[in-house]
Amino acid sequence: MAQPMYQQIADDLRIKIETGELAPGAQLPTELELRENYNASRNTIRDAIKRLTSLGAVETKPGQGTFVVQKIDPFVTILTDDPKRGIVGENATYLSEVSESHREARLTTPRVEIQVPSGEIARRLRVESGTQVISRHQQRFIDEIPWSLQTSYYPMEFVTSGKAPRLLIAEDMPDGVVSYLEEAMGIRQVGYRDWITARTPDSNEQSFFRISHDATVFEIFRTGFDEDATPVRLTVTIFPADRNQFIVNVGKAPGPQYE
Amino acid sequence: MAQPMYQQIADDLRIKIETGELAPGAQLPTELELRENYNASRNTIRDAIKRLTSLGAVETKPGQGTFVVQKIDPFVTILTDDPKRGIVGENATYLSEVSESHREARLTTPRVEIQVPSGEIARRLRVESGTQVISRHQQRFIDEIPWSLQTSYYPMEFVTSGKAPRLLIAEDMPDGVVSYLEEAMGIRQVGYRDWITARTPDSNEQSFFRISHDATVFEIFRTGFDEDATPVRLTVTIFPADRNQFIVNVGKAPGPQYE
DNA sequence: GGGTATTTGTCCGTATGTATT
């Protein structure tokens, strides 16, 4: 046996999917039918299907069947801001990028919390661990598909000093928090750093994005800095890898995005 | 049964790993022992372990046992070139970044091929599909751990014109291909665009990186442009997500890397 | 709403193969 049987079955089905014999959205034969087609036991068929789900080629729905996944048209985020536009709020950038591509973006109103951050958050925002921070959490959708989960963290003294009370208000800031902080506190964000990682989703992310436990999500930490190189904000965004890609432009790179 | 049994067992083992009760590198009890510990069948134990492998928490070795994975110290690549350094070869950047972190980098000598590129490669390099291109492929290691797979593509006329013959020589160019092209052909790369995606590894990548089929790799397409905004090269690099992270600096961001 | 058929999910037991020590 060169290849295990479940692997051969998975490959055969994968080829049928790639050639279009099984179209996107189409239902695969049921486990019982596949069992007869391939003359294998149901468990072996199930192993083959598990292989395909972990490749992201099919999805199973209890009580209904197994279906070829609809490939989602990926949304591309430009991490390096357009210099002509200057550094603006991420949400404004997000909304304009999406509308440029003729798709409909939507954000939830922020959920504002006072938290004691995890060690990683505290380290990146450079506050002492054990102190409190303000967190603002938003969900983002494109064409009503859940697209990303974003949480921004700010040092607690921004509100305890009385200077930036609107950080605690559960409302979106259309001009962006960055420009609000400049108006209210004189803090200028002169640059930022994105730290890009990938991992498997936790259970919250699995249910929000409706992805399986062995899918992949990007986790991007964006730290904004003022002129003294002090972090003024940290934004952590989770993007499912099946519907998100990123662009970094350096030097003279043409067009906004496409050739 | 709120949670399925295999899930509870997986969670219990995961907690023991996170708390350090099962140290990195340690061997888990064998399937037979776990079966007695949890009073479950061997198949159920195996389902729990599959869950942990897909999380990347453990790895199984036939004939030996199941082991807590040694977390690899991730290597961080800066995608936005340091402006003081200017735009130099990726390999030079790679070697210097690694040596700055006191780790040992190594590259294989390039494997040079003439290929008819796939549609995606042709589109990104903006050559007509069906025409030939030069490809140069290298494997990169850090401390002898396989770290990335890189393939660069160049338009065929760079050598058919007789101007850049060294592109066909299977030798690393320590100063970088970019500066060679400038010397030899007068082509200046004035900028580049990185396009960042993530996916599961193909079988080549699985065996080279020694990762499982449901791991994740970053696939980064770097297109270099000359002053006419014409692509002069395309570099595709595969990075396993368990040992690679990326940084993008925009505006004034402090330090090279760490706070 | 309820009942039934269909389909996938979980769990068990067993046998045999393959890799490593």
Add this chain to the structure above:
DNA sequence: AAATACATACGGACAAATACC
């Protein structure tokens, strides 16, 4: 060569989710 440990494959039983009448 033998023992150990994981990998593959079979079969069966019941549960849970969904669709349909």
